Amino acid sequence: MEWQQISAVLLLCFLWHMWQTNIIQQWAQRERQRTTENIILYTRLVRRLRMTRRRRASRDACDVIALMSILRRARSMWAQPRQSTWWELANTSWEEKDWQKNFRMTRTSFLRLCDILRPQLTRRRARHRRPVPVDMRVAICLWRLATNLEYSCISQLFGVGISTACSVTQQVVLAINRAMKTLYIKTPSEAELMVIVQGFRDRWRLPQVAGAIDGTHIGIIAPAEDPTDYYNRKKFHSVILQGVVDHRMKFWDINVGWPGKVHAARVLVNSSLYSRSESGTLFPRWTERLSDADVPLHLLGDAAYPLLPWLLKPFPEGGGLTRAQVHFNHQLSQARMTVGRAFGRLKGRWRCLLHRCDAHISFVSHIIAACCVLHNYCETANEEWEDEEAGDEVEDFADPEIGHQANRGRKIRDAIDKMASSDFSATFKVCHKVSPDLP
Known part of the structure; x- marks a missing residue:
């Protein structure tokens, strides 16, 4: 009896095991089939997404190409048509x-x-x-x-x-x-200097003069940085043009860009003209013996400039001047008017310098320099121009002298004054003989 029960139990266990195994196999088979189906679906989905992206990219590219062609057609007109x-x-x-x-x-x-x-x-x-x-x-x-x-x-x-x-x-x-x-703007050569010196001698009876120097104001818009430095004593904003001219009113040296508030002597001292003159490289060492002094080549300036061996200015105005000194001042003033006339002709030709220059402060110096070049270009070509404007002098008050150089400058000026006074005395005697009523 016991053996039969045991056999029945074992049979039931075997049958249960077979049933369980079959279920597991079926489940595993179903899972494998489901996984395969999922893989197939995922692959189809990926392919579909890729195709969609490709179509979209192609469509976007077509849109971009169409847009570029439209822009190209619209860009064919680069500028508004105007009549010339x-x-x-x-x-x-x-x-x-x-x-x-x-x-x-x-x-x-x-x-x-x-x-x-x-x-x-x-x-x-x-x-x-x-x-x-x-x-x-x-x-x-x-x-x-x-x-x-x-x-x-x-x-x-x-x-x-x-x-x-x-x-x-x-x-x-x-x-x-x-x-x-x-x-067109350069230091004269020796041959050109000989012509300039002879030109001043023939016209104004002043020896060894290589040019006349002065400055003028060029009106500008008040700059954003330090506008008060450019506000000059004539109540407008400006930059300074310092120029040296020959007897034919042509510039051979310019210095542009200093603020209008700066004194003329300071502009001179900070220019290359001053450094070259002080070092003795500006002019040849030509001298002419007058009275007891060797007179070198020099420039003519007004009272605003210092008295130097290479830069002469008039005797200080006052009641103590002799007749010869007054005559010398008159001759120097007449010769120095050359630079004033040059500024007047410069501004008369190129009226952007006569009125306020509306360019940026960084470009004003380029415009002024170009106008000076064109001025010399026209003067070299003998272009006639009679519409001269009055130049604005930078300063008209005297500048203090510069040390021992002033003493040598005075000696040279006195020597020229003696020569001029002798010429003036001879001329005065002739005039007195012709017209006895002269004082």
Whole structure:
């Protein structure tokens, strides 16, 4: 009985085990099938996402290409079309007097100026527009310098944009300074100095004069930094142009940019002209024996400058001057008027210096230097210009003397005064014989 029970129990356990094994296998098979289905679904999903991204990227690329083509079609017009009829008419039909009146030089000088600046101003042709021709660039700049006209008016005259007129003016100004400044503003050679000295001697009977020096104010907009330094005694903001001219009113040395409040003597002492003169490298060591002094080459200045061996100024005004000293002061003043007339002619030609210069303070010096170069260019070409303006002298009060140099300067001035007084006495005697009524 016991054995039968045991057999029945074992049979039941075997049957239970077989049943459990079959269930597990079926479950495992179902799980494997489900996993395979999931993998297939995931793979299909990934492929579908990739295809969607590719289609979207392709569609975006097409949109970008279409947008670029639209922008390219809209960008085909780089500048607003303007009429340049005025410039074309002026360039083809103006006579010489019209060119000289408006551009401050004859057509021949204008074309030669264009040839000089052509390497600096030639621009490549852009894809969608032509560059502004060189002759128009030079004309725009000269018109701005000569009239101080606003860029909005210049753009209408020449048929260019306002920003183009402004940038062209700046480019031409820089080109003038780069290509022409060292050619037209330079220390005279020995041969040129001989002509200058002889010119002052023949016209004003003053020996050993190599030039006249003075300064003038150029009005500017009050700068953002230190505006009070530029506010001069004439109640406007300015920078100082110090210039040295020969007997033909041509500049051979300039110093530009000092604030209008600075004294003329300080501008001189801080210039390269002063350092070269003090070191003896400015002029050749030519001297002329007058009375008991060897007179070197020197400049003529007004009372604002110090008395130096190479820089003479008038005797101090007062009641103690002799007739010969008064005559000497008159002769020196007449000779020194050369630099005043040069400033007047400079501002008369280039009226951007006569009125307030609206350029930025960092660019004002470039404009002034370019105007001085063009002034010499016109004077060299014998361009006539009669519309001279009165120059604003920097200072008119006397500057204290500079040590022992003043003593030597006085000796040289006294020697020249004795020579001038002898000439004056001879002239006075002749005049007295002709006109006995003279005092």
